[in-house]
Amino acid sequence: MQPPPAAVGMRLEEVDTPALILDLAALEGNLRRMVEAVGDRVRLRPHAKTHKCPEIARRQIAAGAVGVCCQKVSEAEAMVEGGIADVLVTNEIVGARKLERLAALARRARIGVLADHAQNVRDLQAAAARAGARLDVYLELEVGMRRCGVAPGAPALALAREIAAAPNLRFAGLHAYHGRAQHIRAQAERRAAIAAAAAAVRSTRAMLEEAGLDCPIVTGAGTGTFAFEAETGAWDEIQPGSYVFMDWDYAKNEWAPPLPRFEHALFVLATVMSRPDARTAIVDAGLKASSVDSGMPAVWERPGLAYTRAADEHGWVEAAPGAEAPAIGEKILLVPGHCDPTVNLYDWYVCVRDGAVEALWPIAARGALA
Amino acid sequence: MQPPPAAVGMRLEEVDTPALILDLAALEGNLRRMVEAVGDRVRLRPHAKTHKCPEIARRQIAAGAVGVCCQKVSEAEAMVEGGIADVLVTNEIVGARKLERLAALARRARIGVLADHAQNVRDLQAAAARAGARLDVYLELEVGMRRCGVAPGAPALALAREIAAAPNLRFAGLHAYHGRAQHIRAQAERRAAIAAAAAAVRSTRAMLEEAGLDCPIVTGAGTGTFAFEAETGAWDEIQPGSYVFMDWDYAKNEWAPPLPRFEHALFVLATVMSRPDARTAIVDAGLKASSVDSGMPAVWERPGLAYTRAADEHGWVEAAPGAEAPAIGEKILLVPGHCDPTVNLYDWYVCVRDGAVEALWPIAARGALA
Numbered sequence: 001m002q003p004p005p006a007a008v009g010m011r012l013e014e015v016d017t018p019a020l021i022l023d024l025a026a027l028e029g030n031l032r033r034m035v036e037a038v039g040d041r042v043r044l045r046p047h048a049k050t051h052k053c054p055e056i057a058r059r060q061i062a063a064g065a066v067g068v069c070c071q072k073v074s075e076a077e078a079m080v081e082g083g084i085a086d087v088l089v090t091n092e093i094v095g096a097r098k099l100e101r102l103a104a105l106a107r108r109a110r111i112g113v114l115a116d117h118a119q120n121v122r123d124l125q126a127a128a129a130r131a132g133a134r135l136d137v138y139l140e141l142e143v144g145m146r147r148c149g150v151a152p153g154a155p156a157l158a159l160a161r162e163i164a165a166a167p168n169l170r171f172a173g174l175h176a177y178h179g180r181a182q183h184i185r186a187q188a189e190r191r192a193a194i195a196a197a198a199a200a201v202r203s204t205r206a207m208l209e210e211a212g213l214d215c216p217i218v219t220g221a222g223t224g225t226f227a228f229e230a231e232t233g234a235w236d237e238i239q240p241g242s243y244v245f246m247d248w249d250y251a252k253n254e255w256a257p258p259l260p261r262f263e264h265a266l267f268v269l270a271t272v273m274s275r276p277d278a279r280t281a282i283v284d285a286g287l288k289a290s291s292v293d294s295g296m297p298a299v300w301e302r303p304g305l306a307y308t309r310a311a312d313e314h315g316w317v318e319a320a321p322g323a324e325a326p327a328i329g330e331k332i333l334l335v336p337g338h339c340d341p342t343v344n345l346y347d348w349y350v351c352v353r354d355g356a357v358e359a360l361w362p363i364a365a366r367g368a369l370a
Numbered sequence: 371m372q373p374p375p376a377a378v379g380m381r382l383e384e385v386d387t388p389a390l391i392l393d394l395a396a397l398e399g400n401l402r403r404m405v406e407a408v409g410d411r412v413r414l415r416p417h418a419k420t421h422k423c424p425e426i427a428r429r430q431i432a433a434g435a436v437g438v439c440c441q442k443v444s445e446a447e448a449m450v451e452g453g454i455a456d457v458l459v460t461n462e463i464v465g466a467r468k469l470e471r472l473a474a475l476a477r478r479a480r481i482g483v484l485a486d487h488a489q490n491v492r493d494l495q496a497a498a499a500r501a502g503a504r505l506d507v508y509l510e511l512e513v514g515m516r517r518c519g520v521a522p523g524a525p526a527l528a529l530a531r532e533i534a535a536a537p538n539l540r541f542a543g544l545h546a547y548h549g550r551a552q553h554i555r556a557q558a559e560r561r562a563a564i565a566a567a568a569a570a571v572r573s574t575r576a577m578l579e580e581a582g583l584d585c586p587i588v589t590g591a592g593t594g595t596f597a598f599e600a601e602t603g604a605w606d607e608i609q610p611g612s613y614v615f616m617d618w619d620y621a622k623n624e625w626a627p628p629l630p631r632f633e634h635a636l637f638v639l640a641t642v643m644s645r646p647d648a649r650t651a652i653v654d655a656g657l658k659a660s661s662v663d664s665g666m667p668a669v670w671e672r673p674g675l676a677y678t679r680a681a682d683e684h685g686w687v688e689a690a691p692g693a694e695a696p697a698i699g700e701k702i703l704l705v706p707g708h709c710d711p712t713v714n715l716y717d718w719y720v721c722v723r724d725g726a727v728e729a730l731w732p733i734a735a736r737g738a739l740a
Contacts, residue, residue: 273461
């Protein structure tokens with residue numbers, strides 16, 4: 001684990017670089033906006049894969065969330081270790097060692113998990129029985145993500161019966177997440193994608209209930225669409241993750257009510273280390289400091305400057321015609337193109353308020369791949 | 371730091387996933403091939419930014435390297451901590467805290483660093499003087515990378531004089547690295563790019579020596595071109611990094627003598643967690659497990675299978691027409707598109723020989739951004 005790049009009380013401009021900066025006022029505003037937008041219509045279970053940090057999960061729960069989601073067993077372990085009592089692993093868990101860890105965790109906290117195959121249900125049952133534990137199992141329904149999940153209709157019914165019949169598993173409901181809809185730029189198209197997913201959810205739930213299977217919760221949704229899931233009435237619980245930070249890729253979506261306006265809360269602080277010419281600055285944050293899978297980071301509140309290219313440890317910041325690049329030694333803030341993999345590169349959040357470091361939060365689930 | 375996904379003595383197929391697998395026989399072959407290819411023509415100073423691991427650096431030095439390169443002060447600290455006595459930081463170091471750490475390190479080991487600006491030379495001198503240390507400073511020459519560095523000719527001479535005049539700095543020579551040449555696909559074009567860089571190196575060195583400045587070492591070069599730098603006679607030392615592992619992007623280069631044939635030594639082990647249809651497998655290694663900045667990873671020794679798309683924690687593996695995707699629970703090996711940022715996602719190398727885990731090496735400089 002790397003030492004933190006700052007100390008509490010430091011001014012932002014004194015923080016060593018590259019550093020992952022968390023604007024606490026913006027974070028708190030985002031937590032509040034989400035709760036206000038959701039109201040009592042659905043339960044909120046934010047996705048912790050974005051932040052990987054129990055300090056943030058605890059604040060989400062204090063603001064009204066019922067628990068959190070994780071994507072990996074090792075992430076869930078970090079959350080339970082950090083005091084979170086209710087974690088849904090929104091993923092299929094395959095492999096003896098992972099199943100053993102998942103079942104062991106279910107003796108310490110309420111743990112949910114997904115399934116999309118009968119053999120996996122049998123493996124979950126066996127692991128839970130060995131541990132003397134009980135797992136909430138959600139059937140993952142394919143609603144447009146084209147990744148994991150079973151098709152609506154008869155395949156879903158057959159698998160739900162397997163889950164419901166397993167003595168150490170509780171059939172907890174449906175997981176229906178349309179990940180591909182989150183970054184569709186046009187809001188009307190995003191809403192239409194969720195309306196189509198809602199039809200699949202409703203017909204499957206009706207089929208299960210007609211077959212005598214109680215379907216307690218339908219859970220799913222992300223930051224780009226959650227208000228649409230909520231308005232359909234087909235979901236009971238939503239799982240947005242990125243709203244806490246708002247990466248630059250989400251800023252490229254068309255964004256209007258009923259989606260609230262979230263603020264950018266996560267930044268990479270970088271230092272100019274070379275100035276090859278008047279309009280080009282080379283900064284010390286490259287693709288090991290800010291993920292580039294969803295495009296380059298944006299330069300924050302410096303009109304005329306653009307981050308145009310990343311090497312492993314260098315970034316190119318170019319000034320528009322007539323403008324001058326920042327000087328050697330100057331620090332700039334970048335907004336990551338994609339927050340989740342950027343957070344995974346750091347060990348610490350440097351939490352800032354009014355220009356000063358207020359706290360250092362460890363990213364406990366950084367590198368939690370298992 | 372995450373716990374290792376394996377124990378010594380385990381079979382490869384028992385290793386938990388995702389895991390970073392290092393094939394020791396392939397690694398040892400690559401170390402040997404580089405030494406044989408280089409001979410006595412140039413010194414070898416491999417780049418440790420690729421592996422971030424003192425265990426590997428020690429093997430490189432045992433095989434004949436004079437020391438290693440790093441890209442960050444914190445990486446250099448991890449190397450010195452791991453017993454490496456001679457480290458060149460191939461980068462400009464800007465910022466009070468980093469300069470202080472660099473100078474402190476120079477009291478424990480031989481430390482080199484680059485400079486491309488007079489103010490930075492003064493800052494290096496001040497930091498070295500405060501620490502009572504001496505730094506080797508190389509002038510970074512711009513030879514086609516279009517990143518940091520000063521232009522050949524008069525600007526280089528002026529800066530070299532500044533370095534040579536600083537009492538705690540030793541003018542160690544020129545750093546000339548043409549990073550953009552490494553991945554030019556056609557070998558003849560790569561060779562031509564290095565020939566052009568060699569002309570700039572020679573004329574600058576001649577100018578410095580005419581001005582009475584001794585220029586002890588010209589250092590540079592990467593895995594894609596090092597044999598061309600060596601054949602020009604303009605370089606004294608080469609800095610290849612990726613040759614230890616050989617990522618998939620290098621496999622796309624045209625590759626013929628004098629470049630030796632290196633083997634793929636680094637893999638990501640992944641498990642199939644879902645099978646949405648007969649020709650598609652979803653694996654548990656996405657872009658938090660294998661960097662996608664230089665393209666998707668390749669599927670190793672499974673003809674007809676391709677890794678076609680990565681989400682944060684999922685990968686899509688698709689079978690060619692007529693072929694079947696691997697089954698749920700099956701494990702496959704992936705060759706990362708780009709090794710350096712992939713290594714930076716892991717805490718451990720799982721070192722394998724003859725199908726069994728022989729050692730677990732910590733990636734000591736993982737996340738070393740400062």
